[in-house]
Amino acid sequence: MRRLRVLRVVVQPVLVWDDGDELTPGPQVDAVSLPLSQLAGFVDGLPGEVTKLEASLPKQD
Numbered sequence: 735m736r737r738l739r740v741l742r743v744v745v746q747p748v749l750v751w752d753d754g755d756e757l758t759p760g761p762q763v764d765a766v767s768l769p770l771s772q773l774a775g776f777v778d779g780l781p782g783e784v785t786k787l788e789a790s791l792p793k794q795d
Contacts, residue, residue, distance in 0.1 A: 743767070744765050744766070744767050745768060746765040747784075
């Protein structure tokens with residue numbers, strides 16, 4: 735019997751800068767194609783990766 739399954743999931747994070755009043759576009763992040771089995775780990779690690787990316791960028795006011 736044939737079964738329909740998810741092979742891969744494409745995730746495209748969209749980042750914004752939040753100054754408390756407005757949201758403005760943030761840095762571009764490439765889409766990632768993941769096997770379904772890796773999706774939860776990617777999502778769990780995403781906040782930490784965003785924190786590292788923010789720390790690596792020049793400070794802006």
